[in-house]
Amino acid sequence: MTVLEASQTPGSICTGIARFDVTGRKLLLPLMTPLGTRFLAAAFRAFGVSAEVMETYKGLAYGREFTSGKECFPCQVTLGDILYHLEKEKERLGSAFSADRYVYFLPESDGPCRFGMYNKYQRLILDRFPEYRDIPIAYLSTQDAYAVAGLLPAHRARYFRRLAYVATIISDVMDRIVWRVRPYERRRGMTDAFMEVSACAMERLIEEVGGRRDFRALYRLLEDVASTARTFIDPRKPRRPRIGIVGEIYLRTHPDSNQDIIRRVEDLGGEVVDASIGEWINFVSYEHSRKLKRQCRLARRRGDRKVFREALQKLVVQEVENAWQRWRQNEVYRVVRRRLDIEPDHSIRSIERFLDQGRHFNFDVGTEAALSIGGALSYLHEGFNGIINVFPFTCMPSTMCSAVLKPILHEKRVPYLDAPYDGSYQPNREAALRTFIYQARQHQAAQGNGRHTP
Known part of the structure; x- marks a missing residue:
């Protein structure tokens, strides 16, 4: 198996693991957090990518069949999800099924966590099926703070990342609305029913206005959701x-x-x-800044001005990005907390x-x-x-x-x-x-x- 470099030419056909322009193919996302993954898929669709969240946990038997049990449990779940989804697509499309229509999206992390090896291992498994070998795996990595360069054309990638971040924070906040209201709801089930309708509305709105980054429209809907959900609380409980x-x-x-x-x-x-989820993304960004600061210190001690300048420039960009994330996150939480006392992050x-x-x-x-x-x-x-x-x-x-x-x-x-x-x-x-x-x-x-x- 060849792991393709992230610098591969955007838009080129690849069947390994790489960052490349996913426009024009169906992007398959394994579900992690129910709202967060749905909103991420909507953000992709807002930028012209046909993204779909796969059904989850129905293919766990597939995941276990192709693992030894020593792997981290999420590896079994996500592997089962992709194999189950592809099997259903083959049944649905029959002879029209073509692997090169799909891209499997599976991020990774650096460091000692086994998550960093999921996409490599699952690439090996997909390659065991001749009909799946042409399905590439696209990824993001903690190594560069989930930079999305390469997944979309350069002039759109930065704006997509901003939308994806805000969509993630909105999903965090909607989860916290549920957790704050559901234990005290006046009638059992009313919170879940309302939030499913609200989640569908938010998905549609992200897809509709996300491309132009109309965050105010998303905030207005979110505030309405919080205001309505607040009325579900029975104050006698x-x-x-x-x-x-x-x-x-x-x-x-x-x-x-x-x-x-x-x-x-x-x-x-x-x-x-x-x-x-926002906490993890912020941590990854914070750690990337720490890494760049270490590079600056080391380059200065060595007297390497070129490396120092390059690291410093990257650090400034990352610090601006960190500040922007804090500002947007606080903004989203502030919109809801003036209507409902959810826990701050x-x-x-x-x-x-x-x-x-x-x-x-x-x-x-x-x-x-x-x-x-x-x-x-x-x-x-x-x-x-x-x-x-x-x-x-x-x-x-x-x-x-x-x-x-x-x-x-x-x-x-x-x-x-x-x-x-x-x-x-x-x-x-x-x-x-x-x-x-x-x-x-x-x-x-x-x-x-x-x-x-x-």
Whole structure:
């Protein structure tokens, strides 16, 4: 297998893993966060790319057939999704099926996380099927802070990235509207029904106005959604214990893979806030700035003026991008928070401060563990009544997170639960969740924070 370079000529035909102009093909996206992936697909469509979110979890048997079990669980899920989707396309189209009509979109990360190898491994699997060998894999990488250069023509790529970022933050906020309202809804099911209609409307609007980046139109719809959802809250219902979820990004946001843990915690009497997708994107951008700063320092020590200038120029561009992301994120949250008291998102700087200058963990180590540990301590500072760490079985960053958080939260008498998943149903999971929620209620009673503020 040849991994094609990101600098490949845009628009060229490739069957490996590369960044290339995906215009003119059907872009297949594996679902991760339900709203976020749908809105990302709508953002692609706003820029003329025929993007489709694949059905998820129905092809898990395919994923398991072509993996050994040592892989990270999301690798099995996403591999199953693409194989299942292609099989259904073959059945639907028959002899008209042609692999070169499709592009499989599968981002990656650098560092020790196995996620960085998903697209390489899945390329090998697709190549085992002669009819799938002509399906290229397009990717984004944390190595350059998810730069989209190459996926679209150069004059459109920057604007697409901005729309994709805002769409992601909007999906985060709509999730938080659901989590704030659903536990207290006047009639069971009304929140989910309304938010599905709202999500479809937001998808259509992103596709319609995204190309011209009319963010104000998106904000107006979002504000209307928050205003209506607020009326669903029954003020007679007391405030529940608040539970913060941290952990591996795919597992904590993919309901099928985590056995719908958010809804289950709500059924047992909790109110949940899950770490956002925006938090991860901001962390990747922040880490890219840190990397460029290190390059500047090293080049200056060596007296290499050329490398120093190049790194400094990239750093300035990245810092401007980081500032723009913070501004847009705050803007979106501000629109909704004047209508409904959803939880604000954690800034990356505040998360780093909660690591206590490296005493608990350090950003230099990298991985999601830094975010999970700092995010959990941020929840603690905000008065949350329990922390759940959701992750794939054998996940290294989340295992480190567990090792650090358990003694800290035990000392502070805050309930903590590890929730590893591998697709199996563990017989003690229900008992563990019930016990955890009972402890969270005790913590809430001891803190006296059960008042309801709609």
